[in-house]
Amino acid sequence: MKIEILCTGDEILSGKTVNTNYSYMARRLHETGFSVFWGTVVGDDRDGLVQAFQQASERADVVIVNGGLGPTVDDLSQEIAAAAAGVELVLHQEWLGRIAAWYQARGRTMPPNNHKQAMLPEGAEFIDNPVGTACGFALTIHSARFFFTPGVPSELQRMLEEQILPRLQGMRGTRVATRVKRFHTFGIGESRADQLLDGVEELAPGSRVKLGFQSHYPQLEIKLTANAGSETELDRILSPVEEAVRQRLHPFILAENGDTVEGVIIDNLKNREASLSVLEMDTGGAIAGRLIRAADTKARIRQGLIAVDNEEIARILELDPGDGRETDERFAALCARKLRIRSGSTYALAVLMSRPGTGPDHPPCASIYFALSGKSGTFNRKTTLPGTRNWVLRGATEMGMDYLRRHLLGLPTDERNDFEQH
């Protein structure tokens, strides 16, 4: 099945809006076993739309059109679709009633131009939009089936999931259940992950599981995409592959599916009825901030402290002059211990940093000192991360999170990761 995605609108064409609707649709189609073979972008312009619809209808079996369903004069999708199919626009009475009710429920009167949103090409299949005033519709133009979808991302996403993908499944004939299993990892690069996972796809009978990677530095997402006749069959074919991924990548897996490393840390603290405080330097509260935003209860993350240098830290924590200054590692450990005691937290994490000099003689990198203090003692680790300042800060933030996670879960904390300097 040849699928084309046709995005319309001046905002997308002119680059004012980045075309995330395109990548979202293409990704979801791939994850459900379809593939996109062509993408087109045109503006809110009659000639361009006519030509784009014409060409798409000649080369594709399915065309998903995004945008142009709004109430204003530059929203042209219905009009051009009707012209391309050689039919008239007719009023979809039921949808007009829904739009009017939508406005009424918000204590407003429907503006007259919304009437336009209920005009559909004659013979078009109505597609529901439960979260907006732009309904979708499907229409055959020449031999291609066109699906028209709204440009608002949340409306598009819901319509794609609930309406378009099931219809495409239907067109494919056999009913196929699909699933994407995701593992979020930190510390392994794509090429090492690829090596470590060599052959896992073959553990599923009938090679119906596909392995894929999506890199969002510093995390690497590992995706298993599967197709089967039923949910039970999906469980059956995915389970040996999932198990193999967990075994081979074990300590590097931060979380699975919709979970996050922050969520895993917060859950662990909750189960122990434990609390945490964090001291940061250049990462500027990025670790504490992520944990605080993820925490649904107040008691788990007590304090976050940020200070620019060792002297300032010594002032905040009221250290004695010279205390722990023998090495940066010892200083980090002392700070973590002191913060735990002062804050009354069960754990305290310190992520400190020394900024190397800048200039051509100094390749961009930074030394990072992690320390975690708990009732059973204080642990620390040093690393060097190469890269630009922004790159290093993102790596240090993630590695700080991971250092904490590994301690809480009893995993090895000294394992070298792929982002550290050799």
Place this chain on the structure above:
Amino acid sequence: MKIEILCTGDEILSGKTVNTNYSYMARRLHETGFSVFWGTVVGDDRDGLVQAFQQASERADVVIVNGGLGPTVDDLSQEIAAAAAGVELVLHQEWLGRIAAWYQARGRTMPPNNHKQAMLPEGAEFIDNPVGTACGFALTIHSARFFFTPGVPSELQRMLEEQILPRLQGMRGTRVATRVKRFHTFGIGESRADQLLDGVEELAPGSRVKLGFQSHYPQLEIKLTANAGSETELDRILSPVEEAVRQRLHPFILAENGDTVEGVIIDNLKNREASLSVLEMDTGGAIAGRLIRAADTKARIRQGLIAVDNEEIARILELDPGDGRETDERFAALCARKLRIRSGSTYALAVLMSRPGTGPDHPPCASIYFALSGKSGTFNRKTTLPGTRNWVLRGATEMGMDYLRRHLLGLPTDERNDFEQH
């Protein structure tokens, strides 16, 4: 001049990578007085590329092709371009030497497959890439001029700026100087900004200045795009419009061009030889973090404190029980004053928050309390921001920055902004 952008590559086609190269190119073309009328995405696939090149050459005057210039077998741009133009690939000896030198300078030997990157269609115009091993080239296919550019964003951006845009200028005939003047604002929505700036374009002789908006919530960017015969003329036509924008939007303008609100705050602190400490609650260090990352000297931002609730804040700042608890506004003011004294900073900013209950009876919103303490006294302000938690946190962070900026610059701090609840 009809310009098409043709993006190639499976990563873009499948949605794995969001197509930011497209939006970057389209935006820069618009800013320099060109416009894009068509966008195409195809994969690393011979048939698709042949068809896309053919169709683009029929409808466009200029086609910018992005991607497919790498050393691997799935990089097909040169090969398909040569076939489409009916010529052979020939070795560009000079570029091969440059690639070899590039590797040598990094202490490595050029892998044999990089040889492919120096094979260009016969008669193609070589386009330099000073920062990578994929050179660009230009070629006429039918009557359209094709420009081939690398997929790596930093390489593409430099080539577009230094090589492609000047060539397009040349094709346009008259040499036109272009400039984009940017104002970064906080507190006004697009529709109010549009009203306030009504008529500013006409202040430039010959309507050669165009006003545009780009919303990156919570900031709104206001762009003046101008075309003229020379830089001097650009100064002349832009200056009355710039002045009018500054006058009409004055207190809402955070920074201009490449400057940021963080940079403006840091510069102001530097000029006063002043320092700052920040206390945050739900914003989790976002304000302190942005300032710390923007500060090039250590002394300006001394401490950032993050705490989950008033009790934890009272513990960190060692407040007496009940102190300042009459109202949340008074508590924020007390905290700012106490933090300033304890930290020895010239200023202290507190941004606290009360989380309303959740559930259907509570529309999503939050109360935010800003307080700034300096030598001349302590000031505070309360606001309510509507929206989802993430939306509110972003608004509160920006408004906290802006509250500080307005104090430092002596601007009104009680002016209502468009994001506050009425």
